[in-house]
Amino acid sequence: MGIRDRLTRLLREAPAAAEAIEHEGAWWTWGDVRATAQAVTDQLDAAGLGAGSRVGVVLENRPEHVAITAAVIASGRCLVTLSPLQPAARLAADIERSDVPVVVAGADALARDGVLGAVTAHGLALELGTDGTVREVGGAAPVAATGPAETEASPVAIEMLTSGTTGPPKRVHLSVAQLDQGLASGGQVPKPDRLLARSASLVATPLVHIGGLWGALACLHTGRRMILMAKFVLEPWVGAVERHRLRAAGLVPAALRTVLDADVPPNRLASLQVVTSGTAPCPAELADAFFRKYGIRVLMTYGATEFAGAVAGWTLSLHEQWWHAKAGSAGRAFPGVTLRVTGADGAEVPQGESGQLEVRTRQTAQGADTWVRTSDLARIDADGFVWIEGRADDAIIRGGFKVAPDTVKRVLETHPGVREAAVAGLPDTRLGAVPVAAVEIEPGQQAPRVADLVALCRAHLTPYEVPAHVLVLDELPRTPSSKVSRVELLDLVRAQLAEKTPA
Structure with missing residues (x-):
């Protein structure tokens, strides 16, 4: 049905x-x-x-x-x-x-x-x-x-x-077919012998984004009771987990950090077996820290609005068997989904090599017989695990040189005072575009100096990869789904540049 x-x-x-x-x-x-x-x-x-x-x-x-x-x-x-x-x-x-x-x-x-x-x-x-x-x-x-x-x-x-x-x-x-396949691939299938279920699921992400809407539809489709929050707020979220003895819940990476930083007592989350994490890449070290503190396995997923939800991810059994060997992977393709990696010429690359990720599934508008090229760079290893390595359309062309934002981001995040970094391309009349960055301060650490961050980049990056401007922020700007908003990041950079420009 x-x-x-x-x-x-x-x-x-x-x-x-x-x-x-x-x-x-x-x-x-x-x-x-x-x-x-x-x-x-x-x-x-x-x-x-x-x-x-x-x-x-x-x-x-x-x-x-x-x-x-x-x-x-x-x-x-x-x-x-x-x-x-x-x-x-x-x-x-x-x-x-x-x-x-x-x-x-x-x-x-x-x-x-x-x-x-x-x-x-x-x-x-x-x-x-x-x-x-x-x-x-x-x-x-x-x-x-x-x-x-x-x-x-x-x-x-x-x-x-x-x-x-x-x-x-x-x-x-x-x-309708995409929704049906997305729910089936995600294991959201109602019991054939019952209309409603006594179990409950928590929906705390916006319904106007695929994560929240998919969560609500999954509850309705399976007949589960829905615990609906206007947005993620730590104490109400923890209270809902306790009250309903939830075995599974979803947390975006930023919310995972919030739970860890708040030092929520493990006994308050004792019912949870797994936490799913999507909408943005979840660092392996963050998932590991959550697992070590709470014994709760973090199951990352990979998907997009165009796919009506996730097309790959971790399951509990996969995590139990493979996590220590595959930490940082986005998991394996879900049932009904085939993944491959292709080069610039569209030909499939050898196993383990990097290229552009393509998806074939009934969850796409093109249907089960058509490969759909994503904007994500990835590789697929011999065990079928997919590793996301950035976005093909994120590349910043600076005077003819290509800058990968994730490369700059990783260097900035090695600074002990940086919790998270984001990099975007700022249009430039001479060079086409230049990389700019913003960093979010690690709580409890002294705010890094811009000069130190630039020096760090110069020590580890080629000259054209060094950001032209760096902002130090208490919090990075985010979309309602908790992804870093590069649009707002660029607006902040432009505002700072305008303040520095003489009238």
Whole structure:
């Protein structure tokens, strides 16, 4: 049973009193979820927006938004995710570009400058109350349905944005078939003999990013109860693990560091067997430190929005057998996924050699018979483990010389006062681009001097690899999914340069 049929059955048959979503200490039952789903479906039907219609949702980490997500996908419509994490002007511009006939959003989102006007300029605005009620607040939707047709072999279920770490986010179309394969590859399969499960899963990453949305869909698909947090906050997260005796949870690398730095007592996390870590590469030493302190195995995953989730990663059994020999690897290809590494000419390189990673799976829009070239540089060893070595499109061309940001990053991170470094290319009229860097200070250490960091780079890098500018920050700028935002890093560098430039 695929995700669409599964959601339809849950909304129809799940016991009304059964616990569905815990949020801020209170439970939404399946009766609450069903009522909200029915309310928005009735509004869309009344507006003539049936199966195949595109429905914009300013998607927040709240139970009513999960209910809307379930309703849109189950009814054969296409969910167009709109990020509430954007500044108001960017959200309004995103709505205008998306050109959806209807947008569902909370009252706070619709009240932001320019947002309601952007919605009503194109279609109907529906306000979603925190109690799950849905009401029309302006605009008018066209009668004709828009978007992917229901008669297609695998219609688009979700249009969502990538994380935008290297530039403006782009909108990706995810089909029903991709979602089904992604859930199956990740082992998120419901028990054939039961509709709901007593187990629970914690979702603390934004629903507008693939990690959070996939986590929510996995809960719904398997019938697990969902513990939904607005965002990762240490004490509520630890409290949820304790309260529900969770055996598995997810933490991005930055959150793993937060748990370690806070010195959370091991007994509070005693129920956990594994922690999955995605969205950004997890350093092997960080995963090792977490394992040594808590005895909890950190299972890294590799994926992308375009793949509807992860396509490779570690499992518990793999970790038990291979971790000491393969620490730092992204794991092996998941079931239904084939990986290979190719050179600049597109030909597959010999085993163990570096090149550009390609993926073949039903999780891609191109389907199971087509190789999709990623932007990641990698190698695959004799045991099938994939090692990510940077991004092909991260290369900075400085006056004809190629600079790999990860090479510069690794040197900066050898300084004892640096917790994490990030490197990006700043456009330059003479050289094309120059590398610039920012470092995050290691807690408890003295902040490094810029001169010392530059000297360190000069000692270990070629002259053209040395950053033209280095910033020392308390915290690196990050996207909502906790990846370092190179866009914001460059903005910080430009701001500092502007301050130094005489008027």
